[in-house]
Amino acid sequence: MQIKKIFLFLVLVLSLNGICFGATYYMATDGSDTTGDGSSGNEWLTLQHSMALMSGGDTLIIRDGVYT
Numbered sequence: 001m002q003i004k005k006i007f008l009f010l011v012l013v014l015s016l017n018g019i020c021f022g023a024t025y026y027m028a029t030d031g032s033d034t035t036g037d038g039s040s041g042n043e044w045l046t047l048q049h050s051m052a053l054m055s056g057g058d059t060l061i062i063r064d065g066v067y068t
Contacts, residue, residue: 022057025050029065 031043
C-alpha cells in the first residue's frame, strides 16, 4: 500500500511539472529574430520564429503594432 501512495505522489509531481515551469516570451514590431531572446525589452520580431522556439505551456505576449 505504501508503494502505491509513493507512485501516485510521483505521478502527481511529474504531471504538474509542465504547468509550473512555463516561460513567458514577447514579440514586438521592433524586435529581432537574430539577436532577440524573447524577453521583455529584447523581443522577437515574427510569429513564425516565436512559435519555433516555444514549448508547450509557454506564453507569447504580442505587443501592439501592425504586423505584416
